[in-house]
Amino acid sequence: MHNQQISKQIIEAMNFRHACKEFSSQRIPDSELQVLIEAARLAPSSYGLEHIRLLVIKDENKKQELQKLCYNQKQVGTASVVAVFVADIGAIQCDGYIDHIVRRKAGKDEAQYAAYKQMVQNRINSVSKSELTEWSLKQGFLSAQSMMDAAAFLGIDSCPMEGFEKANTEKFLGLDGVNKQISIIVPFGYRASNTQPPKLRMDTKDFVEFI
Numbered sequence: 747m748h749n750q751q752i753s754k755q756i757i758e759a760m761n762f763r764h765a766c767k768e769f770s771s772q773r774i775p776d777s778e779l780q781v782l783i784e785a786a787r788l789a790p791s792s793y794g795l796e797h798i799r800l801l802v803i804k805d806e807n808k809k810q811e812l813q814k815l816c817y818n819q820k821q822v823g824t825a826s827v828v829a830v831f832v833a834d835i836g837a838i839q840c841d842g843y844i845d846h847i848v849r850r851k852a853g854k855d856e857a858q859y860a861a862y863k864q865m866v867q868n869r870i871n872s873v874s875k876s877e878l879t880e881w882s883l884k885q886g887f888l889s890a891q892s893m894m895d896a897a898a899f900l901g902i903d904s905c906p907m908e909g910f911e912k913a914n915t916e917k918f919l920g921l922d923g924v925n926k927q928i929s930i931i932v933p934f935g936y937r938a939s940n941t942q943p944p945k946l947r948m949d950t951k952d953f954v955e956f957i
């Protein structure tokens with residue numbers, strides 16, 4: 747495909763994606779759901795630590811219960827699936843986990859492995875628990891955006907959401923709220939209404955500066 751055509755498709759997909767407030771009863775085929783999950787899994791992460799986990803809620807009752815914890819936002823209960831991005835803050839505090847990730851990344855060279863591991867460990871040790879938590883939670887946003895972009899290319903709608911009762915939702919999902927915390931929630935499905943609100947964005951000239 748010609749790059750011009752791909753460029754057009756990219757912009758179309760970015761315009762198609764919007765914060766969808768209500769979904770239809772149509773369900774995402776499993777084959778396409780797998781693609782969305784891959785897009786989330788393949789997202790970048792700081793030092794390649796991959797400390798984001800994905801919970802995909804398909805169960806209708808659970809979606810209804812979750813909607814109540816999300817200030818009754820209809821996109822949750824009507825979604826085909828609800829993706830919950832969970833930061834595994836506990837994982838990166840375990841030596842065994844860092845060891846596994848770093849060894850994988852650094853390859854077989856012991857010196858290279860030891861140096862890289864020390865660097866990662868120093869970084870983790872140098873920040874407070876709350877900074878470590880904030881940093882971990884941010885990782886989920888990249889994964890979520892990757893999944894939403896992939897969805898838009900497939901004509902699947904989404905809505906990024908921070909509007910949820912964090913502590914209660916974590917409890918509902920069996921997360922301890924300390925070592926495992928919710929980064930962001932994203933329902934996916936197909937828009938209930940064919941009319942999409944206009945895209946409101948600042949002008950490119952105000953957004954970008956080339957230096």
Ligand SMILES: Cc1cc2nc3c(=O)[nH]c(=O)nc-3n(C[C@H](O)[C@H](O)[C@H](O)COP(=O)(O)O)c2cc1C
Pocket residue numbers: 763764765766767819905906907908909910930945946
């Ligand atoms: C981190 C984050 C949290 C958001 N939380 C909510 C939410 O709880 N409910 C909602 O309807 N939209 C939520 N939004 C969607 C934004 O309101 C929306 O992206 C913005 O108004 C721009 O509109 P658009 O995405 O339709 O282009 C959130 C967006 C982001 C990035």
